[in-house]
Amino acid sequence: SVFDVDGHEHKVRSYDGKLVPPFEEKGYREMRDLQLRDDDILLCGYPKTGTHWTWEVVSMIVRKEGEISKVGKKSTFLELGLGKLMDGIPSPRVLSSHMWFDYLPKQISDKKTKLILTVRNPKDTAVSYHNHHVALKALQLYDGPFKNWFQLYMDGQVEYGTFFDYYKDWDNVIKSKPDLSILVVNYEDLKEDLPREIRKIADFLQISLDDQLVEDIAKAAGFEGMKKAYLDLKNFIFKTFFRKGDVGDWKNWFTVAQSERVDEAMKALQGTRFQNLRYTL
Numbered sequence: 682s683v684f685d686v687d688g689h690e691h692k693v694r695s696y697d698g699k700l701v702p703p704f705e706e707k708g709y710r711e712m713r714d715l716q717l718r719d720d721d722i723l724l725c726g727y728p729k730t731g732t733h734w735t736w737e738v739v740s741m742i743v744r745k746e747g748e749i750s751k752v753g754k755k756s757t758f759l760e761l762g763l764g765k766l767m768d769g770i771p772s773p774r775v776l777s778s779h780m781w782f783d784y785l786p787k788q789i790s791d792k793k794t795k796l797i798l799t800v801r802n803p804k805d806t807a808v809s810y811h812n813h814h815v816a817l818k819a820l821q822l823y824d825g826p827f828k829n830w831f832q833l834y835m836d837g838q839v840e841y842g843t844f845f846d847y848y849k850d851w852d853n854v855i856k857s858k859p860d861l862s863i864l865v866v867n868y869e870d871l872k873e874d875l876p877r878e879i880r881k882i883a884d885f886l887q888i889s890l891d892d893q894l895v896e897d898i899a900k901a902a903g904f905e906g907m908k909k910a911y912l913d914l915k916n917f918i919f920k921t922f923f924r925k926g927d928v929g930d931w932k933n934w935f936t937v938a939q940s941e942r943v944d945e946a947m948k949a950l951q952g953t954r955f956q957n958l959r960y961t962l
């Protein structure tokens with residue numbers, strides 16, 4: 682655990698010297714040796730950057746169905762160490778993880794696994810991450826106020842460290858491994874034009890979709906549609922994944938000083954493909 686300035690506990694664990702969610706160590710350890718199939722797709726991204734949204738969009742594209750699945754991203758989340766359950770997932774599997782590249786399955790490079798990386802502006806991400814913990818109150822992971830959370834977030838005292846280190850690492854990976862097959866998807870782009878992004882993802886996966894299917898997927902993946910489908914899953918954890926779904930909500934939470942602190946930290950991403958994230962639409 683780590684503690685904020687007022688002594689509120691934030692439950693995390695350390696794995697190989699890095700902060701991660703307090704799941705069993707097994708999942709983190711086994712992930713590296715996971716046997717990949719040739720047609721696996723792996724969805725990555727810092728928490729709260731739209732990973733469930735993208736997971737559903739990608740899943741609908743590969744199934745060629747305009748309906749939200751009954752299983753949800755949790756069923757393929759590598760951190761959970763699902764072991765044999767992974768074998769039962771029909772191909773193509775849409776796997777997911779928030780881990781840094783060096784901890785992901787070794788076979789990615791050999792299998793040329795298609796990777797999809799989500800990113801969202803770090804201010805909305807901070808707000809969403811805080812509210813994720815508020816909503817998961819029952820799990821008692823953290824219950825401090827936003828201003829304390831913000832400190833932890835900027836200091837990397839949260840699961841998966843800082844947003845800035847996370848995307849700096851991915852940029853290094855992309856630059857140093859030109860053979861990787863990777864598509865970056867921005868939350869703000871999904872909000873701006875979901876059908877366009879669905880087509881972009883389908884092109885990347887070399888799957889052809891007719892216009893009607895693109896429209897159906899966009900409708901099913903709308904905020905209200907997804908929220909309803911997830912609430913039907915009856916797992917309280919899923920409720921936390923649909924709060925506001927907006928770009929720019931950070932303005933309702935941030936002080937000027939906090940905003941400036943993020944702008945300053947963004948300098949670490951200058952010269953990377955993540956340097957121009959959008960804060961409004």
Ligand code: A3P
Nearest residue numbers: 729730731732733734809903904923924925926
């Ligand atoms: P907010 O907390 O800002 O509302 P993740 O899936 O990576 O945990 O990200 C969760 C964030 O994505 C939440 O942001 C959630 O509301 C938003 N989200 C989930 N589905 C969405 C959708 N269909 N459209 C827009 N935003 C969505």
